[in-house]
Amino acid sequence: MKVIQILLVFFILASCQKEKHPYTFYYWKTNLKLDQEEEKVLGEAPVPFLYTRFFDVDKAGGKFQPVAVITKDKSFRTGKQIVPTVFITNQTFLGISPEEISFLAKSIHELVEKKIREYDLKTNREIQIDCDWTSGTRNDYFKFLTELKRVSGKDITCTLRLHQVKDKKQTGIPPVEKVYLMCYSTSSPLEKSDRNSILDVSILKSYLSRLEDYPVKKIEVALPIYSWGIVTNHLGKHRLINALSEKDLNHPAFKKISAHEAEVLKDGFYFGSYLNRGFRIKVEEISEEQLDEVLSFLEKKIPDFTIIYYQLDSKFVSDRKF
Template identity: 75%
Template sequence: MKALKILLFCFLIVSCEKKENLHPYTFYYWKTKLALNPEEKKVLDKATIPYLYTRFFDVNKVDGKFQPVAVITKDKSFQTNKQIVPTVFITNQTFLNISGDEIKFLAESINKLIQKKITEYHFKVNNEIQIDCDWTAGTQDDYFKFLKELQEISGKNITCTLRLHQVKDKKQTGIPPVEKVYLMCYSTSSPLETSDKNSILDVTILKNYLAKLEDYPIKHIEVALPIYSWGIVTNHLGKHKLINALSQKDLENPNFKKFSENEIIIQKDGFYFGSFLNKGFKIKIEEISDSQLKEVIAFLDKKIPKFNIIYYQLDSKFVINQNFNL
């Protein structure tokens, strides 16, 4: 009887530890038209972080002028109790050859458009604005000036994304002047290059980039993990294009001939997945498994004392049957 009690006690301890080790999570929302179907609402409601990281618009520089791109619109179905975290993607070229006055103008314009959308759509927001930019050694100074300027103008807590190469090459790319960064644990290679690796996430490549993550000067690091998928179409000339949200089940077609678990060659000209594809074209599916995500999380647990997870992205195509309590 005593042994049974000890065994039960040990089981309860292990169970509690397992629950405590689960990372709180939520999602990125990266569509131009904000809308939530029942499946997405259900999944979002279960998320254990009270925020939804929502892309408001992109910014690019065209002919020397700053341009907002794909500014959000909102459907009445987009209803959530989560606080919205405005997120803005800015191209790296936006910060090439930019003057001090332009940096201030850019910060003012971005803050103004964010506030306009918050007011227009009656968003419940927290005190954060997240900036997503793949800055480089050549743009780091001006990008960092922009982050400081936006902080001062908005009065908000400015955070930013952190790509893998910006961790590995931190001496060249610099450390952003923010208190919190979001480590993007995906896009380990280009999908438009011929390779046998998974371009969304190759865990070996990721571990190489993040080998010294524990030495990164900013200690408040959240983690963005991929749950998306796509198909890479290769034509007769070896050129590639992407078809979003394809999975291995989409390869089940009598006009396709499989030559590996996740690759087919088209046997008949026709319209497939909204595109006209010729006989002889190849399609390679790239998607992410639970085992890959678990391996990344286990690796990061040794590097970062504590972190939240933001899954990219909230879309019923990607969240159905997904296990988020990893």
Template identity: 70%
Template sequence: MKILHLLFACLLVISCSQKQKHPYSFYYWKTHLTFNDIEKKALAKANQPFLYTRFFDVDKVNGKFEPVAVITQDKSFKTEKKIVPTVFITNRSFINIQKEEIPFLAEKINDLIKKKTTDYNLKVNQEIQIDCDWTAGTKDDYFEFLKQLKKISQKEITCTLRLHQVKDKNLTGIPPVEKVYLMCYSTSSPLENSDKNSILDLNIMKSYLSKLEEYPVKKIEVALPIYSWGIVTNHLGKHKLINALSAKDLDNPDFKKISDNEIEILKDGFYFGNFLNKGFKIKVEEISQEQLNSATEFLDKKISTYNIIYYQLDGKFVEGRKF
């Protein structure tokens, strides 16, 4: 009997310690659709049948809606995955929007998605994902837009969900969709003086998502970051970003190491495509596998099942990672 109890206890410990595996795929967020060999291999290994591909952005310029950075395609962009068209819309596009402009916007977005799908012979899924950092002041018009887009496109409409929209759901409202994609990144601004990792600070994420299990949407998927960048600080304390920098990029005889992820420039020159002066500092922010594991361990307690979409599919971000 004691042996049976011991065996049961061992099995319980093993089952509790096993990390839950989640099907995963990627966001693709480049304007020119092209794959290198590293990206092709990473995508082929992904065990979810979709690739979430940004088609274009929408902004309001001089009172008119404008598509921005519309995709073009290279012949190397071939995949068996189904493409999920994803469109980013600025929140200001919905500020003071007229009621009659909402179906107009939905129709134009749907038309451009269809045109790009046809132009590049893309195999798309029956889903359109909208990415917008809506606020309490724009929620009603944004939610109406989602309804109109569903009616016009006759497709499933999904949307992204930011951390503050979970925490402040009574103010920002619940979008009229059955599935949302929770963006577990951009936990703070990289342009502020802070010792936090602005891409993903686990304490901030946990604070904002403390009541995630109460969020009243049928299905929640999770977007996790694998990208990195460098934050350049000049003599006046002003900041700028250089995308896709990693700690190993800081190994340079013209740099003085301040810490493992921060350096000071010793001589004026061109670095990473930018002219930077002596005395400027560069701090790299990137996401380790341990951080991703800690994030999913927390989310596993809040959501019973979910898929992961990593942001984003880029050779520099996927090389060497074990998903």
């Protein structure tokens, strides 16, 4: 009886904990289109914004290139305001000149505005930049953020990775008033490890042990709800298959090794990829318990924050409680 009472208290506390933080989602596909489940879940989110990836930026042959610019399906509709989000590779800022910084900021602003007009999107006054900047690119990246704010007249925000918190003296503090802390990608999925590479809570806690000292005080929190399968071939090489779950391993051509790992018994196409006999598939998912533990930790560091779940996809939001 006592065990049941303790469990009830735990579940009540966990549900209260999530209700304290309003939430919404990232949208990270190249075609802006919602199925029935995605539309329903987004409509239930209390935050009035949808953080939408517009395009990526990379440098190839010495030239800046927009990559995978978003398109919009005619059926798309939402009452949320769109927050344009742009991912920029770190290499884009290697050896960049002041003139190129100005050109890049102007070009990104113009392409964002073009897509807003073209698709008649209702947006707020924010542009979010996602870049895994380093100590070697920090100065030029920060100049870019300042220039983008000047040319756009918008509120410029940016993502913040775990190592950029831990190593803030080396990576610097971005010139923004608000950052979005990415509480995932705690290690590389392509390294041989027993850890969950999407989210290992012990690693996250070690990286964020001094989060309360971070100079930018307005911190929102991005939490993972995605999953994938890590395929290992006979040579020990790894690759990813997106959106796999443990139930996908219940296949007659697979031999279950554990709840989250299986071996392929027969050559063939599985989940859109050709896999040979003997290949291994390890599924990484995020549990409610992991998310609750992260929230409990963060509340001691930054009590007030909004949650942005990555990402809005029926594969990831179905049967999950928000």
